[in-house]
Amino acid sequence: MSLIAARVLGASFAAIGLTMLVLTWGMYRRDARIVDEGAHAQGTVLKKEFLAYSDDSEYVLHYAFPLPDGTRMTHHRDISSGLWKRLRVGDPIQVLYSREQPRWSFPEGHGLMSLGLALFFTVVLVPLSLLGLLVLLARAGPASADVASASTPPPS
Numbered sequence: 001m002s003l004i005a006a007r008v009l010g011a012s013f014a015a016i017g018l019t020m021l022v023l024t025w026g027m028y029r030r031d032a033r034i035v036d037e038g039a040h041a042q043g044t045v046l047k048k049e050f051l052a053y054s055d056d057s058e059y060v061l062h063y064a065f066p067l068p069d070g071t072r073m074t075h076h077r078d079i080s081s082g083l084w085k086r087l088r089v090g091d092p093i094q095v096l097y098s099r100e101q102p103r104w105s106f107p108e109g110h111g112l113m114s115l116g117l118a119l120f121f122t123v124v125l126v127p128l129s130l131l132g133l134l135v136l137l138a139r140a141g142p143a144s145a146d147v148a149s150a151s152t153p154p155p156s
Helices: 003-037 081-086 115-137 144-151
Strands: 039-052 057-066 072-079 092-097 105-107
Touching: 003 092, 003 105, 003 115, 057 081, 057 092, 057 105, 072 105
Parallel strands: none
Antiparallel strands: 039 057, 039 092, 057 072, 092 105
């Protein structure tokens, strides 16, 4: 692999890893702030969606909740299969939302970025980023002409 290709690959790994790490912890901090300082509202289940893929499934809950000014917010969030199975369309749910950005919301106790998930992503993304930085900043090996001259016997 050429040196330029290795540097591009290393830079890509480092950039993707560091970007995803920042986004992960940003989501965790946002959700933790909503839990600590957010507002509560009585919401209503509008629709339930089950998305099946060959390797995974998603349980999506669509819900609406009123804001203090009377505006009705609608949102959807991935939730656990257990909660998805318990709820029915029209059921009431408690919703937590950000006072500054009400579109950042989730059913109370569900759908938020947990500390465990943030730590898991950190364990995966830090080595990926370090590997990328190592490849990006690695020194080039000796030139092929130097290797060939080292293998020939010295003149007598």
